[in-house]
Amino acid sequence: MGQSSSNTAGNEELMPETPEIMDVHDGRILIVDDNPVNTALMEKILRHEGYTQIDVTCKPVKVVEMYRLDPYDLVLLDVHMPTMNGLQVLAKLREAFPDDYLPVVMLTADHSDETRNQCLSAGAKDFIGKPFDRTEVALRVRNIMESRLLHKELKIQNEELEERVHERTQQLYEAQSKVIECLGKAAEYRDNETGMHVIRMSQSCALLAQELGLDDEQCELILRASPMHDIGKIAIPDDVLLKPGILNTQEWETMKTHSEVGAEILSGYDTELMQTAAEIARTHHERWDGKGYPDGLKGEEIPLYTRIVSVCDVFDALTSERPYKKAWSVKEAMDYLNAHSGTQFDPMVVEAFVRVLDKVVSLRYRFPDLTVMH
Known part of the structure; x- marks a missing residue:
């Protein structure tokens, strides 16, 4: 029961508050008719019914621009006009606002089935016949206005809900990213006590990805995902991982398992x-020539993200001090x-890395390996 209540509360937080429905009389109305007598009569009827936000035009060519400046809740549109008829105006509106709910009611003295079918096919929501009947105008206008305003309220609710879902998704993404970063540091801490290698390496990956033309989202993804590349090291015994000398054959086979172990730890999501x-x-230990491990992938069989990580990981590892080696100079690392x-590496990625080398080197000053006191 407790869990059910908790879940219900969580769902309620996601649901937007139900806003008050607007009064239909607050809606904005545009009357379009080339005959000023008709527009004056329609405006008089509508104001008598309590509508106050009414615009009038006898120039149908202006309708699209007027709607763009401030969308109307109802457009009363004459069918037969000389310069541009109502069907043409409606077509222009649909072209300009393809995703909008266009609240268009046609005004016409033509009651033929052909005209009505043409108007409905073009997207009209209803008709008002000429000469105008006050009761008919009042009822049809109110019905369309209610539909329009309900549509607006639902749209607002959906936008608010989407925003809340986006915020929750972003929070989850940030939490996952932080967990990945922390676990990456934990794995690195075993043979590099400050854990700054994964920070520099992931930042380098983002710089290199950008240089290779990846978009912002892809650069962000490799920045967030790359710190976990060596998480499998947590399964490697200390006498192997921290051995100061060269590993023997059995020890090397043990060390190589960290790639598969890491993938297994991260799988299932x-x-x-x-x-x-x-x-x-x-x-991340596959090689361009196919002689890497664990799967012997070759060339572009290796994911681009991995080819980027391989270069950045090796460069930072070579220029960092380890229990088994001294730090190499930048020149020595680049020579390698x-x-x-x-x-070992994708030539295209290495060439791009050379172009961002200065930025990568500066990361060591921003995220130095500090001496840990015991």
Whole structure:
């Protein structure tokens, strides 16, 4: 029972408050007729019924622009006009506002089935016959205005609900991103106690992705997903992970399992962020020449996100101090990347990395590996 109540409360938070329905008499009305006598008569009837926001035009060519400046809740449109008839005006409105609910009522003395069918096919919502009957005008206008205003209220409710859902989704995304970053740091902490490698590496990935022409959303995705690439290291024994010397064959096979373990840890989630993180974790030790692990992927079989991560990860690792090595200089690291371009790394990615090298190097000053006191 407690869980049910909690879920109900959560759903209620997502539901927008039901706004008060507007009074139909507050709606805005546009009368379009080339005959000033007709427009004056219609305006008089409507004002008698309590409508106050009424505009009138005898020039149908102005209707689209008038509607664009401030959409009307009702357009009373004469069918037969000399310069542009009502059907042509309605067609222009539908072309200009294809997604809008166009509250158009046709004014006509032509009661033929052909005219009515043409108007309905063109998108008209109703008809008012000429000469005008006050009761008919009052009833038909009120019906259309109620429909229009209800449509507006529902649209507002839907927009508010969509905004709240978007906010909740963004909150969830941020929470997932923070968990990924923290777990990435936790994995890195085992052999680099400050955990700043994953920060620099992910920032480098975003810079490189941008240089390669990926859009903002894709750059954000690799920034968020890449820190988890080495999460599988949490399953590697300390005597292997922290060994200062060269690993023997058995130890190396143990070390290599971290890619598959990482992918398994991150698998089973249906969000793009987690799926991308799992993909990167599994494939970040694949090589351009097909001699990597665990799947021996070759060339563009390797996901682009992973090819980006591979270059940024290796560069930062080479220029960082580890229990088993001293930090390399930037020149030494770049010599390594260039020497292995086309074998270990995607040549296109290496070339792009050279273009952002200065920005990448500056990250080490922003996110330095601080000495940890024991």
